[in-house]
Amino acid sequence: MRWVVFNQKGGVGKSTITCNLxxxxxRRGRKTLVVDLDPQGNSSQYLLGRETAxxxxxxxxxxxxxxxxxxIFKRDVREMIHPTPVENVDILPSSPLLESLHGKLEARHxxxxxxxxxxxxxxxxxxxxxxxxxxxxFTLSALIAADRCLIPFDxxxxxxxxLYTLLESLQEVREDHNPGLRVGGIVVNHFQSRALLPQQxxxxxIEEGLPILMPFISSSVKVRESHxxxxxxxxxxxxxxxxxxxxxxxxxxxxxxxxxxxxxxGTRG
Ligand SMILES: Nc1ncnc2c1ncn2[C@@H]1O[C@H](COP(=O)(O)OP(=O)(O)O)[C@@H](O)[C@H]1O
Ligand SMILES: [Mg+2]
Numbered sequence: 507m508r509w510v511v512f513n514q515k516g517g518v519g520k521s522t523i524t525c526n527l528x529x530x531x532x533r534r535g536r537k538t539l540v541v542d543l544d545p546q547g548n549s550s551q552y553l554l555g556r557e558t559a560x561x562x563x564x565x566x567x568x569x570x571x572x573x574x575x576x577x578i579f580k581r582d583v584r585e586m587i588h589p590t591p592v593e594n595v596d597i598l599p600s601s602p603l604l605e606s607l608h609g610k611l612e613a614r615h616x617x618x619x620x621x622x623x624x625x626x627x628x629x630x631x632x633x634x635x636x637x638x639x640x641x642x643x644f645t646l647s648a649l650i651a652a653d654r655c656l657i658p659f660d661x662x663x664x665x666x667x668x669l670y671t672l673l674e675s676l677q678e679v680r681e682d683h684n685p686g687l688r689v690g691g692i693v694v695n696h697f698q699s700r701a702l703l704p705q706q707x708x709x710x711x712i713e714e715g716l717p718i719l720m721p722f723i724s725s726s727v728k729v730r731e732s733h734x735x736x737x738x739x740x741x742x743x744x745x746x747x748x749x750x751x752x753x754x755x756x757x758x759x760x761x762x763x764x765x766x767x768x769x770x771x772g773t774r775g
Contacts, residue, residue, distance in 0.1 A: 507631075507632055507633075507653050507654060507700070508632075508635065508651060508652045508653045508654070509527070509617045509632070509633065509634050509635065509652060509654050509655075509656055509660065509690060509759075510625065510634075510635040510637060510643060510648045510649055510652035510654070510655050510656070510767070511523050511524045511634065511637065511654070511655075511658065511681055512588040512637050512648070512649065512650070512655050512656070512657060512672075512676075513639075513646075513657055513658050513659070513665075513668075513672060513771070514639055514640060514641050514668065515639060515660070515663065515665055515668060515710075516623045517639075517660070517762070518658040518659065518660045518665065518695060518696075519658040519660065519696065519723070520544075520637060520639075520658055521544070521548035521549045521552060521636050521735070522552075522691055522729055522739075523695065523723070524540060524634045524635075524636040524657050525540065525549050525550050525552045525553055525634075525658065526682070526739055526740050526749075526752045527634060527656075527736045527752065527755075527756055527759070528540045528553075528592070528595050528634040528738075529595060529738040529740050529741050530740055530752060530753060531582045531594075531595075531631075531632045531634075531756070531758045532593050532594035532595035533572040533592075533593055533594070533740070533741075533758075534591050534592065534696055536594060536631040537592050537594055537596075537629055537630050537631050537632075538594055538595045538596070538630065538631065538632045538633070539587065539595075539596050539597070539598065539632070539633045539634070540553060540590075540595065540596070540597045540631065540633075540634050540635075541566065541597075541598045541620070541624075541636070541648070541651075542566065542576070542597065542598065542599055542636050543600065543604075543620075543635060543636060543637050543638060543644040543645070543647065543648050544601035544602070544636055544638040544639075545600060545603075545604040545605040545638060545644075546600070546602075546638065547600035547601070547602070548636075548733075549600070550562065550565075550597060552732075552733055552736060552738065552774075553561055553590040553591075553592060553595065553597050553653070553736070553738070554588070554590055554591075554597065554599065554736065555736035555769070558598075560581060560733065561673065562597075562599040563598045563601075564581060564585060564586045565586060565598070565600065565603075565657055566586065566598050566599060566600050566601060567584055567600075567601040567603035567604045568601075568603060569583055569586050569598070569619075569620075569623065570580065570604065570607050570611055570619070570635075570720050571603075572659055573611070573616045573619040574607070574610055574611065574614060574616065575679050576602050576775070583598070583623045583626070583627060584627065586598055587771060588647070591737070592737075592738060592741055594723065596630075597735045598662065598695065598705045602686065604644065604699070607706075608642060608643055608644070609688040610622070611643050611646075612643045613667035613761040616647075617643065617646055617647055617683070618647075618653045619647070619688065620647040620648065620650070620651045621647070621650050621651035621684075624651050633652075635648040635651060635652055635695065636686075637649075641675065646679065646683070646685075646689035649673065649676070649679045649684060649687060650679070650684045650687075650769045652684075652687060653686055653687065653690050654687070654689075654690035654694055655676060655687060655688070655689050655690055656687070656690045656691060656692075656719075656759065657669070657672060657673075657689070657691070657692045658692075658693045659692050659693065659694050659695065659711075660693045660695055661694060661696060661697060661698075661703075661704035661707055661708065662695045663707065666707060669711075673689070673716075676689060676763055676769060677763055682707070682774065687704075689714070689717055690719075690759055690762070691717045691719035691758075691759060691762070691764060692716060692717055692718050692719060693716065693755065694708055694718060694719070694721070694722035694723065695721065695723045696721060696723070696724075696725045697722035697724050697725060698724070698725055699722075702743060702769060708722070708765075712765045717764045718764060718765045719755060719757060719758050719759060719764060720754075720755075720758055720762070720763065720765045721754050721758070721764070722751070723748060723751050723752065723755065724747060724748055724751060726747070726748050728742075728746055728748060731749065739752070740753065
């Protein structure tokens with residue numbers, strides 16, 4: 507199964523969720539691949555550390571360069587995959603060079619290349635695709651390559667309005683490019699259980715029939731610490747409250763278990 511973690515908004519927890527779910531998948535014995543499509547490379551840094559991520563070559567930009575016919579050698583995508591210190595987790599790392607390829611890739615219609623490469627790649631039971639905070643070529647490539655979409659949501663009223671647009675965009679991608687794409691669910695992140703508003707907001711979304719996954723991921727400074735340590739939180743501190751939430755969330759996602767739905771999700775689901 508291929509999972510894309512998508513939300514155009516930055517800072518909602520895409521990279522955090524991608525890497526922690528991938529780490530759980532790996533630790534549960536599944537051969538897992540992370541594909542980092544964000545030129546900022548937060549997932550690459552989170553899993554490899556800043557220095558290793560900066561020197562990891564070849565990378566995803568190499569892959570796209572070759573799809574444009576710019577490569578010197580014809581390299582197999584397998585050569586661009588690097589092991590990480592997390593058990594059973596490999597990564598196809600990002601590079602800042604991706605930024606400069608964006609225009610060319612868009613103009614030359616290379617949108618299906620990533621999917622084709624992943625289709626060719628066997629041996630991985632789970633693939634997690636991290637996306638940049640924009641809806642351009644890289645995000646669309648990931649949405650086309652994936653089977654299920656996870657949407658991080660940060661309990662902000664402004665993000666709520668963006669959520670409806672986002673679900674419509676997904677519906678369009680499904681109609682125009684990838685009929686197999688399904689919404690795997692909305693991951694509530696940065697949840698503050700003691701504050702009233704986030705709970706109200708989430709309750710309303712559930713009431714509307716949106717596919718909200720349970721449990722919610724709380725807010726904790728420990729997440730930032732884990733990024734700093736370049737170790738997913740579930741690896742750094744497996745008994746931490748958030749690690750337990752991630753474990754439970756992982757199981758819920760696999761089962762497609764949503765919070766009590768009152769209305770049908772309809773075409774959005
Ligand atoms: N549940 C959380 N609690 C506290 N901080 C978090 C949480 N999730 C993410 N963060 C922090 O928020 C910032 C953005 O998270 P990140 O995963 O990089 O989001 P995105 O990939 O959507 O831009 C990071 O500094 C990260 O450490
Ligand atoms: Mg990110």
